Amino acid sequence: MSIPLNDRRKDTVLGAAPAGAPDPQSAARAVRAMFTSIAPHYDLLNHVLSFNVDRLWWRRAARTFTHILGRSDAKVLDLCCGTGDMTFALNRRTGVSRPQITGADFSHAMLRRASAKGAGTHLRWLEADALNLPCRDGQFDLITAAFGFRNLADYDAGLREIVRVLRPGGECGILDFGVPQGLLGALYRVYFQRVLPALGTLISGVKGPYAYLPASVERFPDPEAMLARMRRAGFREATWMPYTFGIAGLYRGKK
Secondary structure, three states: OOOOHHHHHHHOOOOOOOOOOOOHHHHHHHHHHHHHHHHHHHHHHHHHHOOOHHHHHHHHHHHHOHHHHOOOOOEEEEEOOOOOHHHHHHHHOOOOOOOEEEEEEOOHHHHHHHHHHOOOOOOEEEEOOOOOOOOOOOOEEEEEEEOOHHHOOOHHHHHHHHHHHEEEEEEEEEEEEOOOOHHHHHHHHHHHHHHHHHHHHHHHOOOHHHHHHHHHHHHOOOHHHHHHHHHHHOOOEEEEEEEHHHOEEEEEEEO
């Protein structure tokens, strides 16, 4: 079966490419600047623009890895953690086991808010680039990334770095947006491409990030292409589970 032209183009996409960013280094700087600019309103906007469904997605993704989170010796890394919502969702699934959970992000402003929200917990925070982690090989049992992997300047390099710092048999969960099909997909595109950017700009007072968001989702590889990338990066198992009719989905990999 032949692959449609738009899917072939997605399969060759290197990574995120904000407007005016001609190379991966510029793209990374632009993404960091965007998220720094919306950090004060980030949590409110996530909940409002997703009608609070984002909370369900985080909880569902965290529940998938209860078998790891219930181990007291487990080491967990939440990449591109932003203000920490996925990190906290993981922590709530640990019960009394208290595994070591670290939230990592390259936006200092986002990480400061995550750290403030996590005051009094045993969570750790690391300011780091997901493409060049200051972590040893095979360090983690579980690595997650919720709605942040899509913003990496090089998707394949990001997957290889995840594989590098996962122990053999370790697991990965990448939760990110998708594009549903059919009538729902058409309605979703109207909201995502027109309504969401306008609301996001109105609430945050910053235009760029919410114009970038729908473009970044359209640019992101479709599930088939993403799973192929995961296998090429070194995952021996790779699956995708759609959430809310494919508006979001969880990519799950095992090293």
